Structures are given as structure tokens and as C-alpha cells.
Amino acid sequence: MTAAVVGDTAVPPPDWEGLRAAAREACARAYAPYSGYPVGAAALVSDGRLVTGCNVENAGYGVTLCAECGLIGDLVNGGGGRLLAFTCCNKAGERIMPCGRCRQLLWEHGGAALLVDTPDGVWAMDQVLPQAFGADDLNR
Ligand code: THU
Numbered sequence: 001m002t003a004a005v006v007g008d009t010a011v012p013p014p015d016w017e018g019l020r021a022a023a024r025e026a027c028a029r030a031y032a033p034y035s036g037y038p039v040g041a042a043a044l045v046s047d048g049r050l051v052t053g054c055n056v057e058n059a060g061y062g063v064t065l066c067a068e069c070g071l072i073g074d075l076v077n078g079g080g081g082r083l084l085a086f087t088c089c090n091k092a093g094e095r096i097m098p099c100g101r102c103r104q105l106l107w108e109h110g111g112a113a114l115l116v117d118t119p120d121g122v123w124a125m126d127q128v129l130p131q132a133f134g135a136d137d138l139n140r
Helices: 016-027 067-077 100-110 135-139
Strands: 004-006 009-011 040-045 050-054 083-089 115-118 121-124
Touching (some): 016 050, 016 067, 016 115, 040 067, 067 083, 083 100
Parallel strands (some): 083 115
16 A cells, blocks of 8 residues: 655555554453443554544443544544544454444544545545535535
8 A cells, every 4th residue: 555645744554453453452451341342443643643442331321432432532632633544343353344423533533535444445434434524514
């Protein structure tokens, strides 16, 4: 895969195996006593940082935080930036797709060019969430 360009900076291709390993490690820290379905997520940030998250469930089921919520918290609290490449997995280490709500979260912080590690290969975010609603729409 060729290097992406963010602003004026050429960014090397993502280390997908490194990202997947970080997602598996995050998955092992998940708190998922209700569903029994731990999830881990990891992403590469435009400044080279790695951010991660795991799902955190709650006795009030609807309050559950997906792994992507933790990852976005890690991103923003760690200084912000744009997401360049994202992966998430289940406890078997299999790639899974982000849920609909989390696709919207990823869109906000990665946009159309974010690379998503799907079970069918690497897809751009605008394939994962076509015709997305985003910040630009608020100005129309
Ligand atoms: N889950 C995530 O963490 N991310 C997703 O994108 C899909 C679902 C979690 C939420 C819940 O704790 C468990 O998986 C079962 O839905």
C-alpha cells in the first residue's frame, strides 16, 4: 500500500499486524460480563500515536460503551488528531465491523479516507458509511 498524505506530510502505510495485536490486547481488558462478547479496537493517529479501546458494559444494558467509544476517548484525551487506520476484533481475534453508532464516531474523527480493517479486507470509511452525515452538513 502506498503512503497516505495528511496535510503536507507523507504517512507510511499502517502496520496492520501491529494494530491487530493492540486490538487483541485491548480485547483482553474488556468488561463484558453481560454479553460475554469482549471487543478490542486500535487505530493509528495522524501524528503516529496508537490509540485503543475495549467495550465496557453496565448493568443498565443501554449504558454500555463500545470499544470504539473508549478509543475515541483515548484519541481526544491524548491530544486529538485524525484517525488514519482502524481495526477491531472479538475475543477470537477475528475482525469485526463497527456497529452503526460507532461508524458515525469514526467518521467524525477520521472522515472518508479512514482505512477500516474489515473481514473482507481494508475498506475506506466512505464505503463503510456511505453518504454519511457529518460536520460539513451543519453548515448547509
Ligand atoms: N460492541 C463493541 O464494542 N463495538 C462494536 O462495534 C460492536 C459491539 C460491543 C458492545 C457490547 O458490549 C458487545 O459488543 C455486544 O454487543
